[in-house]
Amino acid sequence: MSEKQILTVENIRTTFSVHKRTLEAVRGVDIHVDEGEFFAVVGESGSGKSVLMKSIMGILPDNAKVTADKMEFAGKDLMSLSSEERRRLRGQEIAMIFQDPMTALNPVKKIGAHLTEVIRRYRKVSKAEAYRLAVEALAKVGIPSPESRMEQYPHEFSGGMRQRVMIAMALSCSPKLLIADEPTTALDVTIQAQILELLKELQERENMSVVLITHDLGVVASTCSRIAVMYCGMIMENGLAREIFYHPQHPYTRALLRAVPKPVTGEKERLEAIPGAAPSLLALPQGCPFQDRCQFACAKCKGELPPVHRYSDTQSARCVFTGEELDRLAKEKKGGNA
């Protein structure tokens, strides 16, 4: 795995104008993805994780405005590309798969047609060659008897199979980066395991970078090497998987990990719920967006946006307190309650 960065984004901001009001969906995010790595963006609804990636891809509706200090992909400056060049980049070098494959596939078009159309759009090959490549792609994603499957329609496929077809379509032009937006959320747990296995295999074999967008921490733990945790349009913490799961430094990350039932250890402690709910993106508070739900919130949190603390080369968190300070505060609280 090389250290070269395939995607570098600095200070990206996305706003939507809705009925004369402005909605800030992404508020100054820095992310980068290395070549060949499996990167996760974790967050709940309204965190902006989907919008972030769509902003980079350039597939947002007309009422969206995207600005950034830097947006580079494989050495190309994304912001200076024309929309035609952007479109070609989307098909050939960056691919995206979505949560619900049923709505992404045309119900009156055969699966084979879906694949050959995508292939022929970006590569100058004959019909026969495109057909062969399509069958190969289906086989690559683990669909049995791919030739017979080419003639079938989307409704004849199960959810898991359709997602495999989407992956096949995404991979048909050997992209350098695959963005997977909640690819397994709509699937059963056993099928989810199959698809995640598949993504991992393909990522290694094709030496592709993958960005996985999800709200499921479990999915992330088994697949990703690096994670960014988003909340209300900002990255609260990012780091290596082990750092995030075993040494989380941000109150939101810590709270999230405690709100999830403990895996397979039979610990029947009460779940620690995060009180309240995420603020509406139309009415964000001044300062840290997590202040209303954070047990450590203080006056400092309500003024400016909290600064970013670096804990290592790979880990950083945006909070007025460091992880250690949070530990101390927690101990004091417990002592005070005793």
Place this chain on the structure above:
Amino acid sequence: MAEKGSVILQADGLKKYFTVRNFLGTSKKYIKAVDGVTLEIRKGEAFGLVGESGCGKSTLGRTLIRMYEPTDGKIIFDGEDITHLKKKALLPYHKRMQIIFQDPYSALDPHQNVREIMDEPLRMNSSMSKKDRDDRIRELLGKVGLSDDALDKYAYEFSGGQRQRIGIARALSVNPDFIMCDEPISALDVSIQAQVVNMLEDLQAEFALTYLFVSHDLSMVRHISNRIGVMYLGSIVEIADNDELYDHPLHPYTQALLSAIPIADPDRAQASKRQIIQGDLPSPLAIPSGCRFHTRCPHATERCRTECPALKKVGEGHQVACHLV
């Protein structure tokens, strides 16, 4: 009234089939959503029902509370056979068996405000005066953490978690003994799920409720349930106490299901041996012969292809339907 520990709800060979006619109405096929289920739910417990889509867990739950009419078999609630009761006779039972829905956006009528939503079931099923009903509604909203100014608001003005709380308050309004929780947290954000689950646990203790907790989220089910049943394509393949099921799963499907649960812990996730089941779920219109799971089971034998295994007891509180156990 049943005592704690005794059986409050019992299903005996319960079946629920849906008929599917083709376009011309000439041929008739059956979706065997629930195909011969026998189980007992004890008073005061939380019985978890897990399985993947199409396994019939939701249908089973709704048939048990007589929201659907069973095709065959028996349902016994608190000692009384409610299988064939019709509308009027069922009403007193519907007060005792309530339901909480998965989708907080379709469970509440968007044209009614909270007061109207909560008043309707009360008005239909009790002889309380308007003032008494009003008091009760406020009391219940308080119990689920909502204030009085929720009363005049409409469902769309609340978040998913809050709407779910309204649904829970509505279910509690008629003083039920039993609540069928049909995937109550699946549509909610992770941080809100914990809020709702904690509340459900608190309410269970306060009101001595019995839950049937239907879910595909195996970690949550483990957290909240005392006993768990695993369903596949319309029948139960394994029932066991909570820890027993997760520590010693015996049915191959249960084993695969448990190993597929994503573990929010990178080291453990790496170390665990993943049993990935191949293939897809067969269509419920064409259920495999013999053991339903044989088409995907790594240990299937000839006997599995022809003979359907019955649920048999293999330990204290542990039942499995498999020839190889």
Place this chain on the structure above:
Amino acid sequence: MQMEKKTKKNRQRRMENVIVALKNDKLSIFAIVWLIVLIVIALIAPLLPLDPITTDTTSMLKGISSAHWCGTDELGRDYFARLIYGGRVSLMVGVLAMLASASIGILVGTVAGYCGGIVDSILMRIVDVLHSIPWLILVTVVSLFLKRGIQSIIIVIGLFTWMGTARLTRAETLSIKEREYIQYAKFMGVPMWRIILFHVIPSAFPTIIIVATTSIADAIMTESALSFLGLGIVQPDTSWGSLLQRAQTYLQRSIHMAVLPGILIILTVFSFNKLGNLLRIYVEPRISEGDSE
């Protein structure tokens, strides 16, 4: 006291939505204004110094002048007056016939959709049968039993145009009845009529309103066809539709006789459709400005 507070707050919220919609769509404002003007004029017409009946063979088919703002028709009657009195009739027929037809259609559609089974089959077969009998024959037969006049027209249109509404309402009901709040109401013993009236119909309102407002247009046109066939308005009473029909013969000489009622029909139909849209927004218990997230 509490009830009043509650309904007042709700109405405020809904009015806000409607006002936002009006601000965004200037044509809607025009539509409301037009309808208000139309209704006011229609109501006060008898008080105005208009004479649609007196014929004057000396000034037949004259064009627009200061004496006759819209010219005269083939019998020398003041066209402006005829347009106004014609509007009274068209409006009345349009709205009342729509109400009759919508009531029957909604009732049949919701009951058929909700009950399903044999009730549905019977009701839908009735719909199919009525829909398939040539309309003209039905109307002619019925009109033999009814006295000619506005009342009869309303009855006839109401009785024979409800089928489309019924089919649409049934389709909506079929999908609405699967919703969980309906299933829960049934589960808790809410009687069928209450469920249909308070849960199904409000949920189907958007469709119903659109169907209802388009059927006003249909009713106006249907009435003119009936008048043409001699089954409708008895002269010298008139309606826009019948004015339009009579104007056909004189198109070359006096085109204003066709253009004026034509424009009025278009404006009115358009305005009713806009009104329908605003009503739909009022009824919909959602903020009309949806968030994109």
